[in-house]
Amino acid sequence: MIKILLSFIFGTLLMAQELLVVGDAGFPVENLTKEEIKSIFLDKKRFIDGKKVLAMNYEYNHPLRLCFERTILEKSEQSLERYWRKAYYNGKRPPKVVTSVEMLLSYFENVHPTIGYVDANETVDKGLKVLYKGECP
Amino acid sequence: MKKILLFVIFSSFLFSTEPIEYGWDIPHTPLRVGGYIDALYDKSIEEKFLFEDLSLLLSANQNRFDFLSEIEISHFNLDGKSHGSADIDPNFERLQLMYTIDDTHAIKVGRFNSDVDFWNQAPVNILQETTTVPHITRSLYPKATTGISYIKTFNDEDKFSITFQNNRDIGDEYADWVVADKHISLAYHGVNDEFLWSLASGFYREEKSQHEAYYAGVGVEYEYKEGVFQAELFTQKGEEGLSKPYSAYLESTWNFSKRQNIVMRLEAYDDEELATEEVVSLLGYVYRPFSNLALKGEYVHHSDLPLNRFVASFSVMF
């Protein structure tokens, strides 16, 4: 909880947030298009290079997630709710939720392949692959 | 019953802080279980209070296999009468197994919702903006297909499917809609930024009457910041005097506020079987306090048939 608060404050302090969509060190491909990322996070595409990918989301009111939803998924909250209702009815599952960047990074270390997103201002020298760069409004 | 309902509603909020997560995993199995409940109130010439559906959704994901089952547990009126079969008689609305060959091909087998139009992809109250459904989705094509379907995906979004059925349906015999024992269909769903396209055509034979019919139609959905606009046009050619030369609708949903929507729908159809050609208009209101709970109220006006009604409903998905 404290971490969320901190990242929120942190987020609001910086005006132009750069969003990085990252994969783990052993991610099968070097980069992905926005559409591909969208498909993964909407459970329309599950396999990259024959391997099932684990997509990670922050908690639903995390500013970074809101940014991700707006820029990459290009759907409003309402639209996403509508989408996931139908998707669940058709057997799809939303991405896994993590509560902090540390947790996200830990998952990257332990599960392969994984995909998530981080704030560009975070030091990311854990050998993660940057798959896509975006910008938050 | 009421207790179960209350538990279900409250537990779905207490258990997950995520508005888009539904269902619970059954430990030591790959299954996830959930369901939905509908209750509606219908006032036209007579008043009806129905506890429409209590259904279970079972899904499982294992490697490239996807299993999905929708079991209707009960379907009864509050005055105790049951619809066709006994109250607690599980009916398999859907029982499908899909194998994803790779990113572009998949095969689906079992009983699944016919891949035809927008409404049939989400034939449950909680997933729709209105309680009542447009004429298109009622009797132009078989709602469910018990057969095999091949799905080809382009660009992870656009889908082309071909469905084949040549056997009896395994679902509830007492259905209001078309139950086919033969069905072939081709459908294409495309995505283009905010636009969703759908093109479908097919042939089916109704089991009970053995009537054959062909159908074809197009649909478009446009999602914008403040709402959704949906339109479809279908035609069906059946046997002598049973065709539906056209059936179309335009539906607009306006996101009046974050949790409330206002819906307007205009339909026009010509149904030879009902010997009616009319225009139906609807004005509705939807309140979704939570993502999995919807309270709806709408007024429907028919230009010809004496079916003007006010309908209110409550639906929850878990």
Place this chain on the structure above:
Amino acid sequence: MRKFWSRLSETYKIFISMLLFIMLIQLSTMYYIWSFESKVLLKRVTQNLSYQLNTEAKLLERHLYGLKKELKFLSTLEVMDDVLVKDVDKRVTVLLEKKSKDLGEGIVLVAKQDKLVVSCSTQDYKEDDYLEFFIALHASFKKEKDIGSLHLLYPLKSLTALKSDNPHQKLWVEKNSNVKNEKIDENSIVVSKNLKGTLAKWRLSLSYEKESALESLREIEKILLVAFLVSLLSLLFVVWRLSRKQMKILEHTEGVLDLKRTFLSTISHELRTPLGSILTLTQHLMVSPKVGDDEVEILGRIENSSEHLLGMINGLLKLSKLESNMMPVTKEKVYVLNIIEEMIEIVEPLIEEKGLKLVREISTQDVLIDTDVNLFKQVVMNLLSNAVKYTDKGEIITYLRKEEDGSYAFTVIDTGIGIAKEKQKALFQEFYQAHSREVSHSTGLGLALSQKMAKLINGEIIIESEGLNRGVKAVFRFSPL
């Protein structure tokens, strides 16, 4: 009276002797138990303890099984995935802390990955002080992926000194060793049982201080004895009181009956004697030449009244004899037709005198019956004489018939003055006369007496009449041998 008294006291005697017998057995058993207490009592105590032990064992096993289920449930939660990432955000720790607090008892919950502790609900604990059981954890997004294990540590303290309501009892759990299930040592009785399930390598033991065990049992015995004696005494008391009461009632009744008998015999004698003399004297006077015709008439009336009075007294006497069942009934086998014919012949002259017609219809063969001849004759005579008395014109029909059910019916039908419907019911009550006194000379006891007599010889009299001036049908039913 003596008969009844002896009857009563016999039961009384039997009852008392039964009670004494039971008392004897109980006392001897008590004595036996008291003197041979060590074996019998101890055996009982041990049995009770074993039963108690089983219950406690079940409770314990169930409790631990419940904990195992809790652990299983925890392992299925999606948040357990964080064990894979070493619980970076401490979500698992928070959950384990909360859960261990809920469970209480000093239970510790630990999440491990590759034998290393990832998260635990308490910091300091010594593994040896706990009983441990665990369950494997799997990733929710990939069930095959093994991410670690979740352990529940149950404090041994809670097992070694379990709660027992009885301060003289001790309940504890110890590691299994091959010791016999029961042992009786110097000061306490101990029972043990090997546990199952989660506590498979343990045994549960229950000990009870010998003295207090025996003491409590002795107390129970004492109470039982006292209760038995008290109930016995109260029962005796109740019986005694009741019998006394019965006795009193009987005495009273006997007294009354005695009195009645004495009274009747006295009365009969006392009344008859002067009456007798009145009659004799009157009759004497009636034949005296010194008495004139008018006076003879008056004397005649006196004679009639006196005779009537005498008749009444005789009737009363007979009735009282019948009532107290002192009428001797001597049965003998006789032919019915003879008796009936005899009686008819007696009344025949009277019938002729009155100018009535007598019809005899005997439609059966003669039948042999076992009866008191006198009583039978009296009943038949009574019916016949009534018929004659109350008929002034017409006829009297008599017949004997066999009924469907095997009984016989001697019927006398007359065409006399009949009986009004209301009066028919009351006919058989004593002192009731169907007609006003003017018409008859009978004392009204006739029919009541006849009914009683008929009953004594297992018969019955039925009177029917259509009404006044419609005659009477009198039926005497009796059965043959």
